[in-house]
Amino acid sequence: MNDSYGLSLPTHADNLLQGLNQQQREAVCLPDTHALILAGAGSGKTRVLTTRIAWLLSQQRVSPAGILAVTFTNKAAKEILTRLSSMLPLNVRGMWIGTFHGLCNRFLRAHHQVAQLPQAFQILDMQDQLAAIKRLYKQFDIDAVSTPPKQMQHFINSCKEDGLRADDVPANNINSRKNSEIYRLYEAQCQREGVVDFGELMLRSYEVLRDHATIRTHYQQRFRHILIDEFQDTNYMQYRWLKLFVSSDDAIQKNAVFAVGDDDQSIYSFRGARVDNMNDFMLDLKVKHQIKLEKNYRSYSNILDSANALISNNKHRLGKNLSTQAGAGEPVRVFEHISDMEEAFWLVDEVRQLLRDDDIHRRQIAVLYRSNAQSRIIETCLFNAGMPYKVYGGLRFFERAEIKHALAYLRLLDNPRDDTSFARVVNFPRRGIGAGSMETLQDIAKSENCALYDAVEKVDTRAKTNLVSFVEQIRAMRAQAVKLSLPDLVRYTLDASGLLSHYKKDNDGADRVENLEELIHAAENFCSQEGLMPDIAALQEVSWAAEEFDDLAKNNVAGETVETLTPLSLFLSHASLEAGDNQAQAGQDAVQLMTVHASKGLEFKVVFITGLEESLFPHENAMYAQDGLEEERRLLYVAITRARERLYLSYAQSRMLHGQRHYHIRSRFFDELPDRCLKWIRPKQNLYSDDIAQIGDKQTNLDELDTSTEQQSELRCGMQVFHTKFGEGKVLAVEGSGLDAKVQVQFKRHGSKWLVAHIAKLTVIA
DNA sequence: GCTGTAGAACTTTTT
DNA sequence: GTTCTACAGC
Secondary structure: OOOOOOOOOOHHHHHHHHHOOHHHHHHHOOOOOEEEEOOOOOOOOHHHHHHHHHHHHHOOOOOOEEEEEEOOOOOHHHHHHHHHHHHHHOHHOOEEEEEHHHHHHHHHHHHOOOOOOOOOOOOEOOHHHHHHHHHHHHHHHOOOOOOHHHHHHHHHHHHOOOOOOOOOOOOOHHHHHHOOOOHHHHHHHHHHHHHHHHHHHHHHHHHHHHHHHHHHHHHHHHHHHHOOOOOOOOOOOHHHHOOOOOOOOOOOHHHHHEEEHHHOOOOOHHHOOOOOOHHHHHHHOOOOOEEEEEEOOOOHHHHHHHHHHHHHHOOOOOOOOOEEEOOOOOEEEEEEEEHHHHHHHHHHHHHHHHHHHHHOOOHHEEEEOOOOHHHHHHHHHHHHOOOOOOOOOOOHHHOHHHHEEEEEEEEHHHHHOHHHHHHOOOOOOOOOHHHHHHHHHHHHHHHHHHOHHHHHOOOOOOOOOHHHHHHHHHHHHHHHHHOOOHHHHHHHHHHHHHHHHHHHHHHOHHHHHHHHHHHHHHHHHHHOHHHHHHHHHHHHHHHHHHHHHHHHHHHHHOOOOOOOOHHHHHHHHHHHOOOOOOOOOOOOOOEEEEEHHHHOOOEEEEEEOOOEOOOOOEHHHHHHHHHHHHHHHHHHHHHHOOEEEEEEEEEEEEEEEHHHHHHHEOOHHHOOOOOOHEHHHHHHOOOOOOOOOEEEEEEEEHHHHHOOOOOOOOOOOOOOOEEOEEEEEEEEEEEEHHHHHHEEEEEEOOOEEEEEOOOOEEEEEE
């Protein structure tokens, strides 16, 4: 029997619940009320969220159009869509599943008139935004030394995140008045150019919903079920945005918010994430259902118990303890090294051994570090050893310079008044239009209050010829553009702009030419079924919104010409919202290198966590604040829980940082891990003649066995020394000689201590 | 208008 | 130690 959504029931619902544990099942089958699901690492979070949607649909509790599911990353949104379509033979088209920004984009295109935006508005990524601010600085002669553009960018973004417009920013001193004035100018510039930044996508949608009861009520009634992934990562604005979808009106049927998150994995407070949203959510919406998913299906208990013990040191938690039935597994291996160099050598060696002895592939091995700078030395060693590796992070496809150039031309075809794009490519490839000409042009644009593109004809200096021929070129390309399909248009643009031939002439341009050709593929892909699906849905929404809110629109923006969304503008917003893969050397089986942040949500058979030293992990900038330290702890918690079978923790006594050798003691987090789960090992090294020593008790035995063969006899008063446990210190006194020699050392952080010279492992720093 | 060099910065990052 | 930015010089 078929129901209205094309699903056969109820057998399907039973199938969905197969293989779920008690808590998961409970979460999936919750009634239509608000709920908070505390989902620990590896507890099947995405599965629960996806199954919940499938179950709701199969139970006919909601139609696809009544689903709103929000994620942070495109990857997560895609994952949900893929899993969902494998669970249900359904049409995902009516659902709103996407990232916060992707959904805001869709929303604003649909309600562009109310939002006072051109329908084909373009989206500035961080790079574009910074460029726009710099352009503003030039135009208004703003002092970039006292207020650096980067700082301004941060200021603007955090204002928007807090829901503040330029008028709302408190301006009670010269500095804040200046800031809000620049913010105001920036807002005006964006509005004039028809561009929005990421923060604006959120804020503008929020304001539209807040100020237009008709629209708000419509969506409140439409979205019966609102589901949020990674709720601990939401910022203030996102939470407020979300709340606007929740009806407070008793007259209409209540909708239900299903928030999934893990406060222990909140590692993004530096970019505005508010864990407190979880508590606020419970209180604001009077949430009665809280379900903890604590069964872990990923790791053995030595790994899990380490993670649990560590995180229990945090004071502010909602409280959760992961457990597994997988058994203890191998102990967590802990290694100490003399230097970052030794650590990297050891790592390569260990990886080699893993590949040789065990049934492990390179791609199942992850090397994690706290900061990007640490990857260099590891990369060097892996490279020299001929070991394939992949580094995550760095420039993504759509962020590469040549791609940004090509996109700038495409944007100009879509909207010639996009000054950011104009400025980017007006002299690339070179057309003899330098800073001087641009300054003239910008002055005119400013005094005429028009776009750079329109200001060209008013130039009357020598610079005019080149500028006019550029504008002519764009005009000619625009004329061609309407005749071509998107992939052909991209191909044509690369040619006609001269970009392709420019890079072909360049001896080192082969990679860039390849990337540009890849851009054509990206366009083709985008047009093929799969790529376009969500955006076709967006187009349908737009036509629906035009009908639904026609009156509203007329009242707000009178006489605006009706524009249409071209495949080009859809492709351009896709390019801004999804910057593409950020891993280099895709494809082959390679060891995975990434920061701990980047590893969130992933899992590996073997995980190495490197650089576990005080002031690196926990990082020095976070060490002295309670909140900072707790977040560092969560960060390590995330790192540990990435491992399925085998976990290595390593630290080095010394490390090159900012061109200087630094000496650090091992991370304080080691003291928070349970001894019974750890195995302290000293690696076999050329420096040492003895074999690998296995040490049971890290506190005492390590020192005894650490009678390194290094020369340490010539300790003298006044020397700066380094001790693995106590850190840096100064030698105050030396007594005796040979094996009986004792030294008194004044440590910076641990006071003065008497040590037996040949037992205590002291490294002379200076 | 372009190129080279001195100076500063430098934790984590998605959209 | 490296990498980006800004300004000076050709």
